[in-house]
Each structure stands twice: as C-alpha cells, then as structure tokens.
Amino acid sequence: MNCETVRNIEDLYIEGRLTVSRKEQVEAHLKDCAACSEKAKRANPLSGLHGVKAPQALKERMKKLLANLETAAPVNKSKTFSVDSEFWPVAASIAISLILALLLAWAGPGVTSQGYEKAAIPSEVTP
Amino acid sequence: MSAKMTSFWFRTSETVLLVLAFMLPLAFFLQTYDGTAIKTTVFESGTLALAFAWLFKGLERGRWELPESARSLALPAIALLAWTVLRFAFAPHKLACLQGFLKQVLCLLTYGIALLEFGGAQNARRVFGWITAAAWVAALYGLSQHLGFDPFLWKEVFGGRVFSTFGDPDFFGFFLALCVPLTLTQWLDPERDWFLRWVDVALLGLLAANILWIRSLSPLIAFVLMSLATSIFLPLFFPSKEGFKAAGLSLILAASVGAHHGHYFFGGLTSHPTQWSAVETFIAQSPWIGHGPGSLSMGTLRPDCLALQTAAELGWLGVALWIWLFGSLGLAAWRAHRNFLKQGALGESCYLAGLSALAAGFLCAAQLGFDSQALMPGWLLWPLAGMLGGLTLLAHRGSAISVVPIPLGETARQRMYAPALLAFAGLFFFPLQWFDSELEHNIAVADVKAHDWPSAIAHFDRVRPGAQSYVAAQYGKGNAYLAEDKPQEAINAYAVLEAVSPDFAEVHYQQAVAYANLENWPNAVASHAREAGLHPDFVANYVGWAQAAKRLGDLDAAETAAKKAIELEPNEPAHQLALAEIYLKEKRVADARKLEKQAAQLRTEQKKKPQG
Numbered sequence: 001m002n003c004e005t006v007r008n009i010e011d012l013y014i015e016g017r018l019t020v021s022r023k024e025q026v027e028a029h030l031k032d033c034a035a036c037s038e039k040a041k042r043a044n045p046l047s048g049l050h051g052v053k054a055p056q057a058l059k060e061r062m063k064k065l066l067a068n069l070e071t072a073a074p075v076n077k078s079k080t081f082s083v084d085s086e087f088w089p090v091a092a093s094i095a096i097s098l099i100l101a102l103l104l105a106w107a108g109p110g111v112t113s114q115g116y117e118k119a120a121i122p123s124e125v126t127p
Numbered sequence: 128m129s130a131k132m133t134s135f136w137f138r139t140s141e142t143v144l145l146v147l148a149f150m151l152p153l154a155f156f157l158q159t160y161d162g163t164a165i166k167t168t169v170f171e172s173g174t175l176a177l178a179f180a181w182l183f184k185g186l187e188r189g190r191w192e193l194p195e196s197a198r199s200l201a202l203p204a205i206a207l208l209a210w211t212v213l214r215f216a217f218a219p220h221k222l223a224c225l226q227g228f229l230k231q232v233l234c235l236l237t238y239g240i241a242l243l244e245f246g247g248a249q250n251a252r253r254v255f256g257w258i259t260a261a262a263w264v265a266a267l268y269g270l271s272q273h274l275g276f277d278p279f280l281w282k283e284v285f286g287g288r289v290f291s292t293f294g295d296p297d298f299f300g301f302f303l304a305l306c307v308p309l310t311l312t313q314w315l316d317p318e319r320d321w322f323l324r325w326v327d328v329a330l331l332g333l334l335a336a337n338i339l340w341i342r343s344l345s346p347l348i349a350f351v352l353m354s355l356a357t358s359i360f361l362p363l364f365f366p367s368k369e370g371f372k373a374a375g376l377s378l379i380l381a382a383s384v385g386a387h388h389g390h391y392f393f394g395g396l397t398s399h400p401t402q403w404s405a406v407e408t409f410i411a412q413s414p415w416i417g418h419g420p421g422s423l424s425m426g427t428l429r430p431d432c433l434a435l436q437t438a439a440e441l442g443w444l445g446v447a448l449w450i451w452l453f454g455s456l457g458l459a460a461w462r463a464h465r466n467f468l469k470q471g472a473l474g475e476s477c478y479l480a481g482l483s484a485l486a487a488g489f490l491c492a493a494q495l496g497f498d499s500q501a502l503m504p505g506w507l508l509w510p511l512a513g514m515l516g517g518l519t520l521l522a523h524r525g526s527a528i529s530v531v532p533i534p535l536g537e538t539a540r541q542r543m544y545a546p547a548l549l550a551f552a553g554l555f556f557f558p559l560q561w562f563d564s565e566l567e568h569n570i571a572v573a574d575v576k577a578h579d580w581p582s583a584i585a586h587f588d589r590v591r592p593g594a595q596s597y598v599a600a601q602y603g604k605g606n607a608y609l610a611e612d613k614p615q616e617a618i619n620a621y622a623v624l625e626a627v628s629p630d631f632a633e634v635h636y637q638q639a640v641a642y643a644n645l646e647n648w649p650n651a652v653a654s655h656a657r658e659a660g661l662h663p664d665f666v667a668n669y670v671g672w673a674q675a676a677k678r679l680g681d682l683d684a685a686e687t688a689a690k691k692a693i694e695l696e697p698n699e700p701a702h703q704l705a706l707a708e709i710y711l712k713e714k715r716v717a718d719a720r721k722l723e724k725q726a727a728q729l730r731t732e733q734k735k736k737p738q739g
Binding site: 009 | 149188189190192195253256259260261263264323326525527529532533534535536539
C-alpha cells in the first residue's frame with residue numbers, strides 16, 4: 001500500500017469503518033511511514049484525547065441546547081425550490097400535461113404524422 | 128479530496144436517475160411515433176451517464192466503497208453480470224443479440240448503483256414522485272385516447288385500446304400496474320401533505336380506469352397481482368391503522384378491476400401452455416447454459432414468462448442466480464423491517480413496504496406476461512430493487528466498509544478525467560448512431576408501404592450493424608429486392624441476414640421464392656424444407672414447396688407438401704387444384720378429376736356464402 005492509497009482512505013480509517021484486513025494494511029503502512037502517520041494524527045481531531053472528560057459546564061450547555069431544540073416551534077422554511085421538494089415532479093407532470101392538452105386543442109383530431117396507418121413492425125415489411 | 132466535486136457527481140447521478148424515471152415512460156418520437164427506439168436511446172445513454180457519474184465520484188474521492196452488509200446483495204448481482212458477459216462472449220450470433228445483452232448488463236449496473244448510492248427513504252420518495260408524475264401524464268394521455276381526442280394518426284393502431292406513450296397497450300398496462308404500489312406507498316408516507324394524498328387517490332382511480340380501457344389479459348393480471356402484493360406488504364411492514372387502510376384500498380382496486388374483466392382470467396390463460404411447451408423444447412437444447420443473452424429476440428418465440436425467458440437465454444444456471452439475487456433481497460428486506468420497527472423509523476418502513484410489494488408483485492406478474500421483459504416498464508424493476516437493497520443497509524448502520532482505493536494522488540486522479548470523459552463520449556456515440564439507424568429503418572418501412580423500392584433499399588442500407596433493427600433491415604432489404612424483381616440481389620441480402628441471425632422471421636421462405644424466380648429448384652426446395660422445420664403451420668411455404676418439388680421432378684415430395692397445405696387449409700380450392708396437377712403428372716387422372724370436382728364444389732359453396 002502506498003502513501004496515496006492510504007490518504008484516499010484515511011478518513012474511513014480514522015472513523016474506524018474499514019474492514020479488519022484493510023485496517024491492518026493501513027496500520028502497517030503508518031508504522032513504516034512517518035509522514036503519513038503524522039498526517040493521520042493531524043487529520044484526526046480527537047487523537048490524543050483518550051480519557052479526557054468533557055467539562056461539566058459544556059455538558060450543561062449541550063443539554064440546554066437540546067431541550068430548546070425539542071420545544072422550539074418548527075422552522076417555517078420553504079422547501080418549495082429545493083431538490084428534495086415534492087414540487088418538481090408535480091410541476092413537471094402538470095407542465096407536460098398542459099403541453100399535451102394544448103397540443104390536442106391546437107391540432108385537433110386527424111393530424112397526420114408520417115403517414116403511418118399501422119405500427120411499423122418487421123413482419124409487415126413483406127411486400 | 129474535493130467534497131464539493133464528490134457532491135456534484137452524486138447530484139449528477141441522482142439527477143440522471145430521476146430524469147430516466149420520468150422520461151422513459153413518456154418518451155416517444157413524434158415524427159414516426161417510435162415508442163421503442165427512443166426509449167432504448169434514452170435508456171442506453173442515460174444509464175451510461177449514470178455509470179460514469181458514479182465512476183467519476185469514485186475518482187474524485189480516490190476510492191469506491193462497498194459496505195460489508197451490502198455484500199450479500201451485491202455478490203449475486205456481480206455473479207449474474209459475470210455470467211451474462213461470459214455467456215455472451217461464447218454466443219454464436221453476437222450482433223443479433225447485442226441489444227438484448229446490453230439491456231441486461233445496463234439493468235444490472237443500474238441495480239448496483241442504486242444499491243450503493245440511493246438507499247434511504249428520501250431517495251425513494253424522490254424517485255417514486257417522478258415515476259408517479261410520469262404516470263399522471265401517461266394516464267391522462269390514455270384518457271384522451273379513450274375519449275377520442277388523440278390528434279395523431281396512430282390512434283387507431285390498436286383499435287379502441289389505449290396505449291398512451293408506450294406504443295403498446297400491454298407495456299402501458301404493466302407500467303400502470305407497477306404504479307399501484309408506488310402510489311399507495313406515497314399515500315401511506317407519514318410526511319406526505321394531505322392534499323397530495325388526495326392526488327394519489329385520484330391517480331389510483333385513473334390507473335384502474337386505464338387498465339380497463341387496455342382490454343388485455345396480462346396487464347390485467349399484473350394489476351391485480353401488484354394490488355394484492357401491496358395489500359400484503361404494506362400492513363406487514365408498516366403495521367398501523369394507515370397501513371391497513373392502504374391495504375384495503377389496494378384490495379378494492381384488485382377486486383373492482385378483477386370483477387369487471389374477470390372473464391379474461393379463464394379464457395386467456397389457455398394460450399400460455401402452448402407457447403411454454405415450444406420454449407421448453409428450445410431450452411432442452413441447452414438447458415444449463417442457455418442460448419446466450421438476447422437470443423430469444425432472434426426467433427419468434429415469446430415465452431410470456433420471465434423464468435422461461437431467463438432459462439432459454441442464460442440456462443438454469445442463470446435462473447439460479449436470479450433466485451439467489453431476489454432471495455437475498457427478500458431476506459434482507461424481512462430482517463430490515465424488524466429493525467426499522469424497533470427503531471421507529473416510519474419513513475424507512477413505509478418505503479421498504481412499497482418497494483418489497485413492487486419487487487414481489489413484479490416477479491409474480493412477470494411469469495405470466497411478456498410485457499414485463501420490455502425495456503419499459505421492465506427496467507424499473509432494477510433501480511427500484513437496488514433502492515430496496517440500499518434501504519435494507521440502513522438497518523445495519525455502522526457496518527465496516529470494503530474499499531477499492533485508487534493508488535494515485537489527487538492531481539494524478541484529476542488527470543484521468545480527460546481520458547475518462549473521452550471514453551464516455553465515445554460510448555455515448557453508439558446509442559445516438561443506433562437511434563439514427565432506427566429512424567432510417569422507419570423511413571424505409573414507410574417507403575415499403577408506398578412501394579418505393581429503390582428508396583426503401585437505400586434507407587435499409589443506412590441501418591448500421593448493432594442497431595436493434597439491423598437484422599430486420601436486412602430482411603426488409605431482401606424483400607424489397609424481391610418485390611423489385613431482383614432475386615439475385617435478394618438472395619445476397621438474405622445471405623447477410625443468415626450470417627447474423629440464421630432463422631429470422633420467414634427468411635427461408637423468402638429465399639425459396641427468390642430461388643424459384645431464378646428457377647433454381649434444388650435450392651428452392653431446400654429453403655422450403657428449412658422453413659417448414661421452423662414454422663410447421665405456414666401454409667404458403669407448403670404451396671411453394673409443392674410447386675418447386677414438382678418443377679424439380681420430385682413428385683413424391685410435391686405430393687406430400689400439397690397434401691400438407693390441404694390439411695392446414697381444407698377449404699381452399701387452390702390447394703386441391705395444385706394437388707390435382709401433381710396427380711396428372713403422375714398419370715393418376717381419376718384422382719386428379721376427383722380433386723378438381725371437389726375444388727369446383729368448394730368454389731360454388733364459397734360463392735353461395737354471403738360476403739363480408
């Protein structure tokens with residue numbers, strides 16, 4: 001495993017999500033490569049924090065924030081134009097239906113396309 | 128790693144999937160009303176774009192990932208893909224089977240990408256939304272056809288039956304059936320707005336009405352089966368008051384449609400065993416490894432059964448791989464539903480139920496109708512099955528990830544963009560070129576109908592190898608030469624066809640006619656004999672065979688062929704007279720006179736019958 005390979009998967013290694021064999025390969029490389037080892041340490045914001053406890057004041061602040069979030073009224077944020085919105089499929093189907101309806105109204109029955117009276121299927125090719 | 132670019136490629140693949148889900152049901156080519164060629168082009172180019180967006184995302188991140196929990200769902204798909212490719216590599220007629228092979232490969236790729244990228248209730252919500260939006264448009268167009276407002280000339284192609292944007296009532300019907308679990312799942316979605324739930328109910332009504340206007344057995348069965356599957360899976364995987372209400376709604380749909388056209392169920396199914404036995408004979412020639420992907424499209428066999436089609440093309444080994452794939456998917460869904468219920472994941476439970484209902488209903492209905500194997504709606508199974516698999520992965524959050532890392536730094540990876548984009552553009556060229564060929568073929572068919580043979584031949588000549596209609600174009604070209612009284616050129620065109628697809632349509636009969644025009648009786652007789660082996664009930668072939676054998680001097684063979692024609696059409700006086708001529712050659716004057724009398728009697732009886 002080279003340095004580039006390790007850098008491409010180091011976030012998964014830091015999160016502890018690699019398979020055992022892959023993790024062992026990364027660790028073997030980190031043991032031999034000081035540069036990668038240093039980079040991995042810097043990339044992991046929690047490295048060296050083993051055994052460190054959060055201060056009581058921080059814990060209290062977090063609890064308050066969570067409680068506020070639960071009781072707060074839902075944010076009335078319009079999702080109409082976001083990609084997640086259900087608006088787009090509905091809008092697209094309405095638009096295409098309208099185009100189709102306009103086409104029907106404008107053309108009326110009897111417009112010819114290319115002179116086909118039947119579906120073009122190979123068996124009909126027989127002269 | 129650029130998170131922005133990674134996100135861009137993910138959004139690109141997502142957009143491509145949504146565009147495919149919306150466009151494939153709706154795309155038809157207005158100029159020629161070609162419902163298949165345009166869908167094939169959209170499908171091939173769209174799936175290519177999807178695959179490349181996924182590849183580029185991996186290139187940007189420097190790796191491709193496969194969660195450990197996805198292995199059981201990815202392995203059978205990889206095995207099926209490998210078997211399909213391997214079987215195609217050793218298939219004898221690759222050019223004729225190319226499109227069928229590509230369809231299977233691209234469907235499996237879609238499954239894989241949906242499995243890895245589009246799990247999650249939010250993704251399912253979006254895809255369902257776009258498919259049902261397409262269903263609205265297609266169903267409204269169906270309504271306008273039923274009311275007689277279709278402005279285009281093709282409105283009469285299927286009599287009074289509606290076919291909407293699919294160019295075929297059965298394909299349209301199967302799509303409507305697929306939309307039942309999708310619409311009811313949306314109705315059940317706890318995050319759905321109340322007015323959209325009413326829109327869903329209206330769509331269900333429109334779907335049911337359209338399925339009745341199609342007046343065909345297999346989509347009707349598919350609709351009922353899909354509704355029944357929905358009524359089982361929604362309350363099972365989403366056990367709530369709303370889940371049971373949705374089940375009730377789908378049962379009402381199944382009952383109302385089934386009761387309205389129940390008589391079809393008893394009359395129509397009788398034709399299946401005859402078709403199945405012909406396919407079984409075909410399968411028996413190569414039961415384990417099949418005849419290769421796409422091989423069924425070379426002949427006239429239509430098994431109307433997905434399992435038999437798979438067995439014919441990929442052998443029982445291919446069927447086993449299918450069972451492995453969908454069995455693993457079913458097992459994963461069952462395990463995931465329990466986890467979701469424990470976690471109280473309502474959205475996930477709801478879409479797991481809908482996708483499971485769709486996959487189960489599809490697989491049941493596909494055993495009783497050929498329409499499920501059509502590109503559209505057949506393709507929909509694959510992204511939705513992949514999404515079902517992706518959704519089950521969420522029940523195993525935090526599982527380890529297998530990675531395929533790229534051993535290159537960011538700059539080196541960025542340099543790979545240019546060749547990758549070139550490869551994409553190169554591959555993208557093929558579907559476009561094939562679409563152009565389909566247009567040429569359509570124009571040629573129009574020329575044939577106008578009896579403009581030179582123009583037809585010129586357009587048939589422009590159909591490129593690999594296009595879906597390439598084989599049919601060679602056949603059409605031969606027939607056009609024959610109509611132009613150029614039998615030698617016709618024989619040459621049929622020879623090209625034979626090299627690509629030896630038994631296409633009625634090519635041996637056409638060859639025999641061309642040989643007869645050249646008075647090459649031995650070859651004419653040989654071609655008639657080959658045609659009879661493929662189509663034993665083809666009367667015109669026996670008539671021609673009797674003539675050719677008589678001219679060759681083989682009166683015994685002529686007599687046998689003429690008798691076969693009489694056996695198939697006992698009331699046709701021309702067949703009696705043909706046999707009488709053979710008897711005269713054999714100096715059996717009394718027998719000949721007897722037949723001539725019978726023929727005269729038949730003619731008199733036919734004249735007495737009222738015309739029309």
